[in-house]
Amino acid sequence: MFERTLVGIDRVRRGQLIRMNDQGVAPGDDGVISYDVRWPDGAVALGYWNGEPIAVAMDDQPEAAAWMSAREWLGQLPVVQTEVLSTALQVMTWRRDHRYCGRCGSAMRRKQTEFAMVCPSCRLTSFPRISPCIITLVTHGRDLLLARSPRFAPGRFSTLAGFIEAGESVEAAVRREVMEEVGVSIGRVRYFKSQSWPFPHSLMMGFYAEAASRDITIDGVEIEAADWFSPEYLPGLPPSFSIAHSLIDNFLKGVAPSG
Numbered sequence: 001m002f003e004r005t006l007v008g009i010d011r012v013r014r015g016q017l018i019r020m021n022d023q024g025v026a027p028g029d030d031g032v033i034s035y036d037v038r039w040p041d042g043a044v045a046l047g048y049w050n051g052e053p054i055a056v057a058m059d060d061q062p063e064a065a066a067w068m069s070a071r072e073w074l075g076q077l078p079v080v081q082t083e084v085l086s087t088a089l090q091v092m093t094w095r096r097d098h099r100y101c102g103r104c105g106s107a108m109r110r111k112q113t114e115f116a117m118v119c120p121s122c123r124l125t126s127f128p129r130i131s132p133c134i135i136t137l138v139t140h141g142r143d144l145l146l147a148r149s150p151r152f153a154p155g156r157f158s159t160l161a162g163f164i165e166a167g168e169s170v171e172a173a174v175r176r177e178v179m180e181e182v183g184v185s186i187g188r189v190r191y192f193k194s195q196s197w198p199f200p201h202s203l204m205m206g207f208y209a210e211a212a213s214r215d216i217t218i219d220g221v222e223i224e225a226a227d228w229f230s231p232e233y234l235p236g237l238p239p240s241f242s243i244a245h246s247l248i249d250n251f252l253k254g255v256a257p258s259g
Contacts, residue, residue, distance in 0.1 A: 135159055185213060
């Protein structure tokens with residue numbers, strides 16, 4: 001069990017540890033977690049894992065070139081450890097990106113009792129950034145609308161996704177993103193579930209959306225191809241640990257066999 005609390009952890013210098021660098025995450029005694037380790041200088045406490053304090057630290061050891069990437073780890077770890085690793089990734093991104101005050105430019109200082117950086121000059125407080133996103137599986141009867149980005153691996157298609165804009169409701173973001181990316185009007189929108197996505201700091205909110213038509217017009221920028229697929233003939237799908245895969249898999253479980 002992972003507890004995201006820093007109460008009583010400010011003077012702890014030993015416990016469980018996750019080691020990482022810009023390229024990958026080190027293997028530990030259990031997945032990515034090493035037990036009973038003295039925390040190096042610069043380690044950042046994350047909370048408690050199974051009742052014991054846990055931290056993350058940057059580590060550029062010579063063997064680091066062979067470490068698996070965070071995406072590879074997330075595809076292999078049990079769900080409970082993916083929460084810890086996702087938190088570690090986002091906290092280290094926040095620590096790197098909030099070294100200086102965005103208001104006056106002074107060097108920020110870490111507040112030990114919570115995830116917060118405080119400016120000693122103007123007292124601005126910065127917390128880890130979380131970017132809310134929508135991710136949507138558009139359906140029409142038994143068929144799924146799947147699309148591919150130019151960044152995807154060859155043959156892979158996925159659900160539609162995008163960031164929520166300032167002043168926009170979540171439901172409005174679903175309708176806007178679907179229209180912008182594939183030109184499809186949608187009717188009913190239904191919430192599924194959410195997932196933290198630490199690349200670098202997104203919170204993905206998953207939805208199902210029923211298409212009002214099957215006509216597709218791709219934007220040609222974020223989306224290079226899109227089509228309707230039947231459950232019997234699907235393209236390459238997103239990785240199993242992603243909410244996009246969960247959206248697709250959950251929909252397929254409720255679809256009656258053809259014929």
